[in-house]
Amino acid sequence: MKVAIIGGTGFVGSYLVDELLAGGHRPRLLVRAGSEHKVPARERCDLITGKVSQAEALAECVSGADALIYLVGILREFPARGITFEAIQYQGFVDSLAAARAAGIDRVVLMSANGVEQAAVAYQQTKRRAEQHLAESGVHWTVFRPSVIFGDPRGRMEFCTQLKAELVDPPLPATLFFPGINPLTAGDQPMSPVFVGDVARCFAACLDDPASFGQIYPLGGPRVLSWKEIVGTIARAGGRRGKLTMPAPAWGVKAVARVFEGFAWFPLTADQVTMLMQGNEADGSRAFTQFGIEPTRFGESALGYLARG
Numbered sequence: 001m002k003v004a005i006i007g008g009t010g011f012v013g014s015y016l017v018d019e020l021l022a023g024g025h026r027p028r029l030l031v032r033a034g035s036e037h038k039v040p041a042r043e044r045c046d047l048i049t050g051k052v053s054q055a056e057a058l059a060e061c062v063s064g065a066d067a068l069i070y071l072v073g074i075l076r077e078f079p080a081r082g083i084t085f086e087a088i089q090y091q092g093f094v095d096s097l098a099a100a101r102a103a104g105i106d107r108v109v110l111m112s113a114n115g116v117e118q119a120a121v122a123y124q125q126t127k128r129r130a131e132q133h134l135a136e137s138g139v140h141w142t143v144f145r146p147s148v149i150f151g152d153p154r155g156r157m158e159f160c161t162q163l164k165a166e167l168v169d170p171p172l173p174a175t176l177f178f179p180g181i182n183p184l185t186a187g188d189q190p191m192s193p194v195f196v197g198d199v200a201r202c203f204a205a206c207l208d209d210p211a212s213f214g215q216i217y218p219l220g221g222p223r224v225l226s227w228k229e230i231v232g233t234i235a236r237a238g239g240r241r242g243k244l245t246m247p248a249p250a251w252g253v254k255a256v257a258r259v260f261e262g263f264a265w266f267p268l269t270a271d272q273v274t275m276l277m278q279g280n281e282a283d284g285s286r287a288f289t290q291f292g293i294e295p296t297r298f299g300e301s302a303l304g305y306l307a308r309g
Ligand SMILES: NC(=O)c1ccc[n+]([C@@H]2O[C@H](COP(=O)([O-])OP(=O)(O)OC[C@H]3O[C@@H](n4cnc5c(N)ncnc54)[C@H](OP(=O)(O)O)[C@@H]3O)[C@@H](O)[C@H]2O)c1
Pocket: 006, 007, 008, 009, 010, 011, 012, 013, 031, 032, 035, 038, 051, 052, 071, 072, 073, 074, 083, 088, 111, 112, 113, 114, 145, 146, 147, 148, 149, 150, 156, 158, 159
């Protein structure tokens, strides 16, 4: 199958390309100028240079393809540069889907995220609206909603390498957020980290599986851990025996983030704190059973890449 991928140069995309190639598919990637080097085995892929906002580039990317996979997503906006959730996660998808339909493609898979149904912040709202637009489009569609995704980021950042760099490595106690006024609940938020290779396998496996048409799959790994347990696991995997932690009220962190989030150097946004406080627990068993995948467990042995970084 020829598979058009928008957002295939990222962390998940690199594993998806590997998985598609292993399955005998031919990936066709829309690649922003300067991101070509991020594509693994690019001699076995078709690369189309352009942006998701460029209609001609989108049309060329989907031309001759049998399926479309949309992976583009961001965690923070920079409106002055045109980088908004609306443009990247909603309009970019709407335009990609329109281009795919015009090219006769009737198989579309969308990367969403766990928790989007809460629609509490623009990240979730725009992904949820993209899901709804897809569901009404008349194509054979599938949506995946992963929890946090871990795995060797191959030179990029994923959530474990980022937590290690920002929370674990600095010589300060790691901050754990708590809702309300009870610091004893700091870091209690449940998460279901899911392995990137398992996510990629789900995307590739669903392509020609009619049982996945019209389905939304939550994707969480087999272990549910608290945020505090995750930070501890990352510290140990990175070679530290322990890491001191310090409780911080979520409302206070949000107030500071609102002031500084417009600066790229500030590590997180108020909306990210909101999503963190929601927790990120997801049951991936329906997808893993359907696609015959034995999911990788989150733990020190799966985080060997942190010791190298
Ligand atoms: N990672 C997670 O824990 C996680 C969890 C749940 C859902 N997701 C979703 O999974 C998808 C892939 O995540 P990821 O971790 O692979 O992200 P990533 O590594 O940041 O990759 C994002 C992709 O989107 C492209 N992109 C980023 N900003 C763009 C912009 N302004 N205009 C056009 N393209 C842009 C990137 O292109 P360049 O390479 O050119 O920058 C890259 O191909 C996203 O939709 C994300 O919301 C991720």
